[in-house]
Amino acid sequence: MNSIMETYHNEPSVLFQLEITYKNGITKTICSDGTETCRLGQIVYSDLYQVEKRDYRIQNTENHPVQVKEYGYRHLCIQPMPPIRPVRMIPAMDVFVSPAEETIVDFGQVIAGKAKIKIHAPKDTEITLEYFEVLDSDGNYINTMFAPQKDTIISDGKPIEHEVKFTFHGFRYIRVSGIKNVRKEDFTAILLSTEKENKGSFYCSDQRLNRLYENIRWSQYNNMMSVPTDCPTREKAGWTGDALIYAKTAMRNEEMTPFLSSWLQIVRSDQQSDGVIRIVAPYMKLYENLLLQTVKKFGDDKVTGVAGWSDAIVWLPYDMYQMTGNRLVLRDNFEAMEAWCEYIIRTAEEKRGDQNIPYEQDRYLWNTGFHFGEWLVPSRPDNTGEQYGICKESSFYIAPFFVLSISPRFSDT
Template sequence: MRLENLRTAHRTDPVGIDRNPEFSWQMVSAVPGTMQVSYRIVVDDGECTVWDSGVVPGERQSFAEYGGSPLRSATAYRWRVHVVDNHGRAATAAAGFETAFLGDDWTGRWVESTIARPAAESDWGHGTQPPAVEFRRSFVMRPGIRRARLYATALGVYRPTLNGARLDDRELAPEFSVYRHRLYYQTYDVSAQLRTGDNELSLYVGDGWYFCPATRPLGYQSRTMPAVLYQLEIRYEDGSVQTVGSDGSETCRTGPVRSSDLFWGERYDATAAFGEAHPVRVIDLGYGNLVAQPLDPIRPARLLPARSVYTAPGGDVIVDFGQIIAGRVRARLDVTAGTEVTLEHFEATTADGGYFNSTYAGQKDVYVSDGTSREYEPLFTFHGFRYIRVSGPAAVRPEDFTAVLLTTPKQRTGSFECSDPALNRLHENVLWSQRNNMMSIPTDCPTREKAGFTGDIQLYTPAAFANEDMTSFLTAWLRNLAVEQREDGVVPITVPFTAPYERLARTMSEKFGTAGVTGVAGWSDAAVIVPWEMYRATGDTGILRETFASMVAWCDAIIRTARDERGPGALPEEFDRHLWNTGFHFGEWLIPSQRQRGGDFEISALSAAYVAPFFGYRSVSLLAEIAAILGRDPEREHYATEAAAMRDAIHRVFMTGDELPTTLMGGYVLAFAFDLVPPERREQYAAKVVELIEANDGLLDTGFLTTPHLLDVLVRIGRADLALDLLWEHRMPSWLYQVDQGATAIWENWDAVAPDGTPGISSFDHYAFGCVDDWICREIAGIQAGAPGYKHVIIAPRVDARLEWCSRSLRTEFGEISVRWTRDELEVLVPCNTSATVHWGGQRHEVGSGCHRFRSGA
């Protein structure tokens, strides 16, 4: 027996944390039925023990919270865990972490540029942003260094260098957050970069999210100039500490980055040397919103060499990387001085292979050559693309271009492969859209919006955990959600909530008869549903405790809105007061049949009539269940009573007949998915679901909020055969239609590309409809959680004649589960400290950890 995958705060040996950590580990053993009977955690600071948990009986091996003496700032700690199993064997393993600032440790002062900046021309910038600004500072270091750490952040995004060398490969720090409450600072180990004597520190700052007109933060945009804050702490062997903090002695200047924008791209002029030095201005922004970065940094995660270069019918020279990514292009350029090389990024071509810009963002990087051969990669922007249109060079060669994937790296937890190449490609497309849109925050797309839409991650969280360990990433985002939540409990449609989407929210609210920013069904409900799905995936009740106040505030907003506002029609008040049926809602959004009849906003009200009250019930009933899990009986009783009243009102208003008062497929899907169908209506409503699919020529007709539930509902009503048919459908709208059209990521719209290959104005990289990946892994491969966190596993593959074999692995909190099946045989790996129920060949088997093999009929 051995221990592996030790994590602190669900990260590997993190440097720079400012909260008490929790610890996790996994057991590996070849002995069947291995269970943990006790653990002991000891934490030390290199000199003494700061916490000894003692021997703790039980099977817990994740999210064990630190319970020792107060941790000290800027201190390296080591922890080791000793585990004993039910066979009397023991194993020990160790890992580390380092704290950042835990108290009043900041002495550096905010300093900002004094270089005049022209204002952007419009909300979306159009490439008119001003030059990036470099802040510089020299200092002297004496001999005898033991270690050194730099703590730094900026308004804008910054790239630090020390003595001309980059400190690491992270990008776009300090990343995207709700800056007025949570501005991340980064911790760098600079021990190796420092040298005895003179040193020079530089922080080069581009616009980033903070200054970008499309992402500028609300309530914290009082500054118009780039600014930096840093504190370098050098610890010597003699125990002394030298602190070099920002203090106004810096200078600032502009250089080759003449314009940087997250949407419109970067202009880099290699002929523009760094200009004259200007003084900086010391400003008082305080330290109250500073937070040590709680998730791993954005990094270049993969390099994709160009697949081909071709000339389109219109004469454009196009480089194809073969895969849609979020990131940048790295180009080797050797052109004459003054030549402008333009790289225009785009996701899909016209039907004849030409340039096609599907977004209002330019996504254009321009490099002005100084006549030297060099490798160019933008510093302060990123794009969504598979192709680039290149102009400027006389010759364009594929070997000179590489696409650089940027993402927040996360531990890969899932794999899937089967005998159907189309299904494998669909799974790969889901993975790519997840990588491309999990950069600092969960975004909807990396092109025209780059926004943290709450609805997208609400419906995609189960699929996200099926592929990657999302714990620290989504925990950080939920903390942003909590501070972005309004005093009245309303959760905005994006987190962070930015100016364009605040205007959209206010405009649509006024159009639908309300004022200000109001909650939106299926989007604002992320406050409850995301932590709930995290708990189901990991078994961590800590995330429920941490977000409980946010959940309560949101559910109280739903209940209050239903009570105080009367909906359309003349519903009896005794029912209407329990229905959330006012205000603007996106509704299902993107229903295939309805998009053909009108604009998306015009048809959203059709589905909002049931989406809002159904989701209102869903959140309130989940909150009652969460309160029960947390042992909060008064809240459980209160919200269970409210949920029961909402359920009764839904039954009295929507479910008095054999059909719902809607002809939309999604109404029935949500009714079943949220357990709202009365027993006496189940047969009729189930028949109606099937009828609607058959009337639609056997095709789905569900939108954004209902598609995640469609296949599960069909299984629930006994029509798994129909669910499988929809999965393997190749006509539009379907998942495999996208694959047949050459998609390499998940489309925003079912009809993003017409059958003749003509692309539409759409994102070709939206992970939302990739939610089907969760169903594929649960139902086709057959790995389901029988208890939160997969403490108990249900293995029940759904063998289909369209597959000869299927293989799936999933690394859970307890370790790796794997399944491989053919039509005749099933192989299963169950991790230590868990048990499984296996359904195969019409028989049921109860097994413990270890490798198991089953044959049909055996």
Template sequence: MKLYDLKTLHMEQPVIDKTPCFSWKISSSRPNVMQEKYRIIVKSGEDFLWDTGEVYSREQSFIEYKGSPLFSEARYQWTVTVWDSHGQSASAKAVFETAFLHQADWKAKWIECSFERKNACGQNFGNSYPPVLFEKEFLLEKRVKSARIYASAHGVYRLTVNKKRPDQREFAPEFTPYGKCLYYQVYDVKELLTEGRNVLQMYVGDGWYFSSQAGPVMQDRHKEPSVVIQMELTYEDGTSEMILSDGSETCRTDFIVYSDLYQGEKQDLTLASGEKKPVMIKDYGYDFLHVQPMEPILPIREIPAVEVFTSPAGETIVDFGQVLAGRARIRIDVPKGQTVSLDYFEILDEKGNYIDTMFAPQKDIVISAGESFVHEALFTFHGFRYIRVTGIEDVRKEDFTAVLLSTAKENAGTFACSDARLNRLYQNVRWSQYSNMMSVPTDCPSREKGGYTGDLLIYAKTALKNEKLTPFLKSWLNSVRLDQAGDGVVMIVSPYMKLYENLMKDVSARYGEDTISGVAGWSDAIVWIPYEMYQVTGDRLVLKENYEAMEKWCEYIIHAAEKQSTLDIPEQYDRYLWNTGFHFGEWLVPGREDHTGEPFGICRETAYYTTPFFGYATIKKMTEICQVLGKKDKAKDYGTIAAKMKTSIQEGMMRRNLMPDDLMGAYVLAFAFGLVPEDLYDAYKKKLLSLLEKSGRCIGTGFLATPFILDVLCDLGETETAHQILWQEKRPSWLYEVDHGATTIWESWDADDAARGGRYVSFNHYAFGCVDDWICRHIAGIDSDTQGYSHIVIRPDMDSHLSWCRRTFECEAGEISVYWDKEKLSVSIPANTTATVYWNNQVYDVGSGSYEWTERSI
């Protein structure tokens, strides 16, 4: 037996500023291995801080530290010993470090650009400004033993010491509600320092902080970039020193003319560096500063160009063969002063030309200094597959490389099968997830780049089965909590951006609301996403961390339901139906996007059922959460309200024939949430199946119902119908996109026609990729009937349209793997779990280990 993958706060050797929790995995060549007990010891040097003693438990994740107080800037070692069911034991060690645990640990001063920057972008999409280069010179007269920099900025920055970067992270300090939380980063720079003169630089672009469109809602926004820098040195002679931002630094502009997350970046390599000017000291405080709690954004993959071609319009276009988020690295050799323009885009028009499907240009510009050089933007990223190139006479594909940027999370799953189109669909899901996990979970990397709550609500189960997301999602959930309004409203995007504050004020006013409304299916994310994290990982801490925000949101739902609606529903039922205010409804129902001819028409058409349905489902989930957390009285209260909501939906809506006649999603959600009365069951099933027949077995659900449709059909005994929808080739369907060249998941089912018809639309939205969760559970057959996959259920769908299938999923205990074909089933179950396996009408209960069943097993 061996222990591996030791994590603190689900990261390897992190630097932290909050209470740690610990996890590990067990490897053993023996079958049927269960953890009997564990012991954790935490030490600082030779000092013991915590000793759990021998704890008889199967728990191996999210074990919270309960020892002596930790100190700032300290290194801790923890050791875990595990005893298994065969009498064996094993131990392993790991370390974590602390950053600043108290505001008083900060000695550096905030310094700010002292000159007023001028708008330098000619595009009509808000102002964009030149980045500012802050510089500090210092002398080192002794040999350095260790050196750490703690740094942050208003803007996004790139840090160098003596012209070298300590790591490859991009867009530090990440995207958060800056007025309430700003991350700082920790760098080990010992190897970058030299005896004598050293130069530390922080180049700061606008990023999200100063963006005209993406800037978070803040009370006090500074006009110019500012930074804080604290370097802590220990010399080999045992002495120590701090080098701090203190007002002695300089600031200036450099070769970037402007940089904007939407409009792109312009670099002029002929520019002389700006005049060095003194900085201003600012008193911005430190109470909102926290060490970055998740992995950084990194370049995680490079994709060489596959083709350069001339379009029918005479344009030179570079094709990378894959839609992605990031930017291009390009070798350029043109005369001095030559301007090279790079227009990034996702799809060609029907003739094969460049087409703009965004409401903002994605254009990078570079002016050559006359020597061959490699160009890459510093402070922007784009959603693209193609680049339209002007200013280079001989465009060669070998000079172009696309760089995929994403928060650097660990892989959690794989999939392959006998159908190449399903394999491509899975890859589309993965590429959309890579592209839209950029500091926060976004809707798309090209148009809005917003942390939409509703998109992740419907996609969370799939996301958690493809990447290890605990630190990333906990960071984002903190933003969601910080953005929550005093009345409990959870915003539709987080961090909450000015763009959406204006939008929500407008639409809420249209619906007679004095304040911004909570939105069903979007605001519910504060309950649903921690709930799904708990289901997949078994993490109770995420429920505890978000409980107060969940409670505030649920109370909002309950009070909003008490408002009288305009529907013809008796008051005794209407008071428990959340059906007032603005809501997006199902959103993106195929064929109904412009059904009413008014803005947000589909919202009015569908919100009257999605809103009370999601209100009920959220309160029901809250009942379960309270039970898990031992809040029995609260569980009882929420359970009572949920029951009244269910009765009101059944009696006030369903029995009064208020269900829509032609919207498939209403019936899918009714079945998915267990709302259909027994006496209406057959009628509703018939109605749903008739709508499917009418659609030609094409999917007819929008945003909120799509995650549930295939499960509902299976539960209704219509598994073959579910197969037909998954393997449907006509539009709207998943394989229509694949057959029409999709390399990511599209925003809407008709995105190709929409874009070519002049609508703004994205070809890189992960939301409808939620189907991969169903593929994992039903086609591959990996599921669980307990939280955290402590008991695994293997039930492959042998009647699907496949001859073989392979899937892996890394749960908290280790990797689960399944391979099946028409002859055999091979399964691997991680240590400290058990499984029930269904194969050829037989049921097998097994422990950990590797197993194979064939036809001869029967």
């Protein structure tokens, strides 16, 4: 049950085997063996949140030898699902100047992916591309991200066809700076998603329902890039609660078994030694610090399980079994499911709630610690001024409800 975080390494490393088949049928295998070299490339930085900067002026830099590291092979395995592929190419619909005199490219649809852009600018020109989903009330660019989706390009003076290499964006629009004559013919959006077989379709006489179904399919494309994410823009994180709720719908639309099985492997790898399933998988230091600050407000000094999020380890395998009859997913996840349920039982027995319920009943109620509870009720805004106030008010009954909902699922396995 040890967290995979304990085995992370600070240095980027690579182990590869490349198999090449030529037109004449001859095959060749090239493997990493320590004779490789590395050098400074045109990509200055690239990150899912801080996005990408590329300097096309960087050429013919010095090669450096690599260091051979022995990390072992414990976590080495073949990717259990198909790769991320371009799903659709979407030419720009329009280029317009906003009331704030910004040049904006519109693709007519929110997608997750990247853009292919033809650029021919003078050498040393710095071009910025700021990706965003909606215009503000006046029709201008608006940034709603904690880390703006802003790519930077420095031209070498030659015509280029630019695409980011190691990041992606959620966007409908791009605000373009640094290019004088922006033409829609030079911009194509590329929808990216993990390759999956289509399993479902829907059409009826009501065009509103048809559009709703189309929106659902777009959202599924946009949030299925190796892991099920909450959004392709702000966090790009594998929130377990989102996957728990949407898994059955996803399986009706596409063949999801390889995708979800792969993600559940990540969920299991990030499970704490006490059985806690973390609410985001893959787990990141960003959420560790955030959750530690949160659980302390509820009287805990280490990350705890959260009803409706951590329960994904039971819900998802059981939903997959119900939808497909696949018993392997139950076998693969049973130990993690059991450890999670034992954590709930142990926590309920050891910690007392504040509802003055007699111990004989309270010992069976999971009614302590941090839970999101009814944290997004439109008719009940949190006006208390206390952070997570509505969570505290509602979680004492939401968490026990989830225990009741997972009990029959777990017993059936």
